[in-house]
Amino acid sequence: MKNIINRLAENHMLSRDEFQELLTNITEEEQEYLAQKARDVSHQIYGHDVYTRGLIEFTNYCKNDCYYCGIRRSNQNASRYRLTEEDILLCCKTGYELGFRTFVLQGGEDSYFTDDRLEEVVRSIKKEYPDCAITLSLGERSYDSYKRLFDAGADRYLLRHETANEEHYGKLHPSEMSLKKRKQCLIHLKNIGYQVGCGFMVGSPEQTVDNLIDDLEFIKELEPHMVGIGPFIPHKDTPFADQIQGTLEMTLRLLSIIRLIHPHVLLPATTALGTIHPLGREKGILAGANVVMPNLSxxxxxxxxxxYDNKICTGDEAAECRMCLGRRMESIGYQLVVDRGDYRI
Ligand code: 5AD
Structure with a gap:
């Protein structure tokens, strides 16, 4: 097993058989060895700095009906909201004062937010905070829409591919959605010039190890600037309410592997990881992640x-979240930095 890990660290890739072995037969001790290798790489490129992104969840209206997601359109129990431009700018003000230099505008696919409205929001943020990066995470839109938002000043775009396997994609989404469309969007975003992030859930229903290898190969091929992964966690009002959640160990293993196959990638220790284990985010950083995304909503x-159920930090003020994460990162020898945190070549 150590030979496989060494080969992964040297060649930044493995065969499908080797990935299979690494994902299924690794011992605890070997996983620590893997994490060590991944940390070495992130230290070489990003040192002990952890980048922060202020997450602004500006709408939970969504036209999609993904089987795993709590804000899917058919969840009648979701209480729907939209932030106004003024609300969003207030979040940015608080965030800026707390040292955030990237704002992530994330929301469901909400037709209220037309290109005109979004352009206006992006322009206002950029005007007020020219030294900040804007990341959008608004799902699938047309090439022209992505282009307009880029021209208005957006820098980055997160669009998880969710699973790189066609058949598995069909088990997570209703038939009006497709992996082909998702991949096309990611290619459009890249061509326009965004820093692009893809990603997937670990342990989503019916996911196989083979599917995970497809995800790794897809990442290798796309060469995204960011990869967001976190454990699947069931939400009580979805068709997947009774499915089991993804594991900490598998998520950490994949974080380390992703760091090693794509060394410069911006890799968050996600809120979902922090939700399934009290030290999930710390463990994520120690497995090779270098970004955290506290909530500014x-x-x-x-x-x-x-x-998903039991999401952490939903009762805290932005300042509390920032300080709590700062302490957490210091406890493991890292520091949160006041920086846009761009991809480093
Ligand atoms: N568990 C974990 N992650 C989820 N997401 C959506 N629903 C869940 C869930 N139940 C993730 C998806 C989406 C991102 C915004 O949140 O991967 O792309």
């Missing part, structure tokens, strides 16, 4: 942006 809407 107003406290009165936080509980409404429930993608």
């Amino acid at each position: 107003p406290t009165d809407v936080r509980k409404k942006y429930m993608l």
Whole structure:
């Protein structure tokens, strides 16, 4: 096993058989060895700095009906909200004062947010905070829409591919959605010039090790600037309410592997990881992640942006989250930095 890990660290890739072995037969001790290798790589490129992104969940209306997601359109129990431009700018103000230099505008696919409205929001943020990066995470849109938002000043775009396997994609989404479309969007975003992030859930229903290898190969091929992964966690009001959640160990293993196959990638230790284990985010950083994304959404809407059950930090103020994460990172020898945190070549 150590030979496989060494080969992965040297060649930044493995065969499917080797990935299979690494993902299924690794011992605890070997996983620590893998994490060590991944940490070495992230230290070489990013040192002990951890980048922060202020997450602003600005709408939980969504036209999609993904089987795993708590804000899917057919969840009648979701209490829907939208932030106004003024609300969003207030979040940015608080965030800026707390040292955030990237704002992530994330929301469901909400037709209220037309290109005109979004352009206006992006322009206002850029005007007020020219030294900040704007990341959008708004799902699938047309090439022209992505282009307009890029021209208005957006820098980055997160669009998880969710699974790189066609058949598995069909088990997670209703038939009006397709992996082909998702991949096309990611290619459009890249061509336009965004820093692009893809990603997937670990342990989503019916996911096989073979599917995970497809994800790794897809990442290798796409060469995204960011990869967001976190454990699948069931949400009580979805068709997947009774499915089991993804594991900490598998998520950490994949974080380390992704760092090693794509060394420069910006890799968050996600909120979902922090939700399944009290030290999940710390463990994520120690497995090779280098980004955290605390929540900047107003406290009165936080509980409404429930993608999965028991999401952490939904009762805290932005300042508390920032300080709590700062302490957590210091406890493992890292520091949060005041920086846009761009991809380093
Ligand atoms: N568990 C974990 N992650 C989820 N997401 C949506 N629902 C869940 C869930 N139940 C993730 C998806 C999506 C991102 C915004 O949140 O991967 O792309």
